[in-house]
Amino acid sequence: MRPTGPADASMTLLNEVMKRPLDPSYVEVAARKAAGLDTDRRGVRVAWVLVLATLLGAFITTAVVSLREPKDGVVQARALLVDRITRGRAQVASLRADTATMSQRIAALQSAALASSDPQLLASLNQYEVVSGAAAVSGPGVRVTLDDAVAIRQNPDQADPSSRVMATDIQEVVNGLWAAGAEAISVNGERLTSLSAVRGAGLAIQVDLSPVLPPYSVEAIGDPATLRARFSRTSASTRLEWLGARYGIVSNVAGVDRLQLAGAGQVTLLYAGVHVPSAVGTKAPTATPTFATSSTPAPKGNTP
Amino acid sequence: MIALIGLVIGVVAGLILEPSVPVVLQPYLPIAVVAALDALFGALRALLDGLFDERVFLVSFLSNIIVAALIVFIGDQLGVGSQLSTAVVVVLGIRIFSNVASIRRQLFRA
Numbered sequence: 001m002r003p004t005g006p007a008d009a010s011m012t013l014l015n016e017v018m019k020r021p022l023d024p025s026y027v028e029v030a031a032r033k034a035a036g037l038d039t040d041r042r043g044v045r046v047a048w049v050l051v052l053a054t055l056l057g058a059f060i061t062t063a064v065v066s067l068r069e070p071k072d073g074v075v076q077a078r079a080l081l082v083d084r085i086t087r088g089r090a091q092v093a094s095l096r097a098d099t100a101t102m103s104q105r106i107a108a109l110q111s112a113a114l115a116s117s118d119p120q121l122l123a124s125l126n127q128y129e130v131v132s133g134a135a136a137v138s139g140p141g142v143r144v145t146l147d148d149a150v151a152i153r154q155n156p157d158q159a160d161p162s163s164r165v166m167a168t169d170i171q172e173v174v175n176g177l178w179a180a181g182a183e184a185i186s187v188n189g190e191r192l193t194s195l196s197a198v199r200g201a202g203l204a205i206q207v208d209l210s211p212v213l214p215p216y217s218v219e220a221i222g223d224p225a226t227l228r229a230r231f232s233r234t235s236a237s238t239r240l241e242w243l244g245a246r247y248g249i250v251s252n253v254a255g256v257d258r259l260q261l262a263g264a265g266q267v268t269l270l271y272a273g274v275h276v277p278s279a280v281g282t283k284a285p286t287a288t289p290t291f292a293t294s295s296t297p298a299p300k301g302n303t304p
Numbered sequence: 305m306i307a308l309i310g311l312v313i314g315v316v317a318g319l320i321l322e323p324s325v326p327v328v329l330q331p332y333l334p335i336a337v338v339a340a341l342d343a344l345f346g347a348l349r350a351l352l353d354g355l356f357d358e359r360v361f362l363v364s365f366l367s368n369i370i371v372a373a374l375i376v377f378i379g380d381q382l383g384v385g386s387q388l389s390t391a392v393v394v395v396l397g398i399r400i401f402s403n404v405a406s407i408r409r410q411l412f413r414a
Contacts, residue, residue: 057314
């Protein structure tokens with residue numbers, strides 16, 4: 001008859017790991033010592049025990065020390081990145097100031113050159129610049145403010161991501177304002193030109209590649225009462241109400257007596273032709289703005 | 305006792321000299337530390353049972369570290385590195401717990 005092993009013989013591994021007696025080596029060596037079979041020479045034994053123990057101690061300490069190091073490295077790396085971001089931002093700000101000054105000078109030279117040779121061209125150029133967004137403008141208008149839901153401001157990581165204002169919301173508001181008859185629009189100080197885009201990159205919103213942060217303020221120049229009345233009839237207004245009711249996004253439409261919108265500065269030159277003075281042919285503008293301009297161009301160029 | 309003195313000297317030397325670990329060995333350091341912990345607790349238990357022997361302690365220390373690192377290394381070569389290292393950590397963890405349990409029993413009953 002086959003000898004039967006213990007009932008849980010197939011669980012040797014688990015028994016071995018969980019219920020094992022002390023490491024068998026200790027028990028065996030103790031038995032050997034008791035039986036007097038240990039015959040190593042004492043001096044040699046002491047020597048290699050000491051050496052081995054020192055090496056092992058050094059190794060474990062090195063391991064523990066080098067495993068703790070990454071924390072310092074991470075902190076340093078972060079500090080370095082923060083420093084680079086700050087310097088980058090300072091550089092961007094100073095370059096923008098330079099661009100503004102240069103644009104002012106170019107515009108001054110341009111108007112000086114045209115004023116004498118072709119005042120009609122200068123007048124239509126002024127109008128185009130107001131409409132296209134190159135020139136700074138000021139006048140009465142409307143300000144629409146949007147902000148993320150209170151939950152996002154208090155607890156950014158855990159709140160519902162749809163309670164943030166998205167690029168599409170701002171696009172709708174801008175389109176609504178244009179439809180209501182705005183003459184110039186800027187989002188958080190970034191003037192919208194005829195080539196501007198409001199796009200979303202992940203959770204961030206960018207206007208013409210410049211990031212904008214909440215709270216968002218969309219300013220439009222036009223007659224405040226008319227603008228507000230027409231805006232409330234657009235789908236943008238309905239959307240703002242729905243956003244407020246459904247996601248808790250805070251929005252407000254208010255008339256403002258005096259708004260000042262910066263110009264977009266010098267535009268990119270795409271096409272150039274030889275200028276023929278108006279004595280030779282008509283230079284009347286072919287397109288006029290559809291509403292009487294209630295905005296007056298500020299001194300040429302950007303107002304800082 | 306000699307082993308203990310040697311260990312202390314080694315630890316102090318490691319703290320003072322602060323040798324740098326070659327980059328090749330960096331991934332195996334955590335498992336080596338856990339294996340060393342297992343050998344240490346096994347030695348403590350043997351000590352409390354009156355069965356301590358320094359040669360067994362050092363050899364088990366060394367072989368634990370080498371075998372653990374070897375298993376993780378082979379796992380990395382085969383592409384199952386994280387699974388094998390999980391298995392090694394589980395086994396070493398169970399051994400540490402069972403050794404600590406007997407140490408506790410010895411300390412608070414004896």
